[in-house]
Amino acid sequence: MTKIKAFIIIFFLSLGIQSSYGQVYKFKTSGFSVLEKNEKGKWSNWSDLDLVNILISLDTNKNRIVVYSQIIQLFEIIDYQDRTENDTDIVYTFTCKNNEGLDCTLSIITRKNQDNRKQLYINYEDRIIVYNIFNV
Numbered sequence: 001m002t003k004i005k006a007f008i009i010i011f012f013l014s015l016g017i018q019s020s021y022g023q024v025y026k027f028k029t030s031g032f033s034v035l036e037k038n039e040k041g042k043w044s045n046w047s048d049l050d051l052v053n054i055l056i057s058l059d060t061n062k063n064r065i066v067v068y069s070q071i072i073q074l075f076e077i078i079d080y081q082d083r084t085e086n087d088t089d090i091v092y093t094f095t096c097k098n099n100e101g102l103d104c105t106l107s108i109i110t111r112k113n114q115d116n117r118k119q120l121y122i123n124y125e126d127r128i129i130v131y132n133i134f135n136v
Helices: 002-019
Strands: 024-036 056-057 064-067 072-078 087-099 102-112 117-123 127-135
Touching: 024 117
Parallel strands: none
Antiparallel strands: 024 056, 024 127, 056 064, 064 072, 072 087, 087 102, 102 117, 117 127
16 A cells, blocks of 8 residues: 555656746737738738737647747647847747748747837748737
8 A cells, every 4th residue: 555655656756856947938919910921922011009908828748839829829839949038039940830830930039128028920931920918
């Protein structure tokens, strides 16, 4: 009986240790805008900022980012790029595949000169989506 108790204790301790290595970060959005390439391959102007209140989850345990918009956007993280920082920004970049298999790059940017405002950029070959985000 003591072997069973010891096994149960070790099992639950190992689960606790395993889950402490990854984290889940939650964000809410306050607005989004889109930039698209036209037929000639030139970038258009940013669309007007639309106010939205949706949840975004960065789950390092499952290597994914989920944007819970009207149509859920699921991004599998293929590579965690090095954090970069300059005088104005702190940038965390992820190489991803979306739920349709398209390659994209996601960046979470903290704007130091704008009261540490955060933005999520979703970069595709032909469009860029930006969400203004804040920690939940």
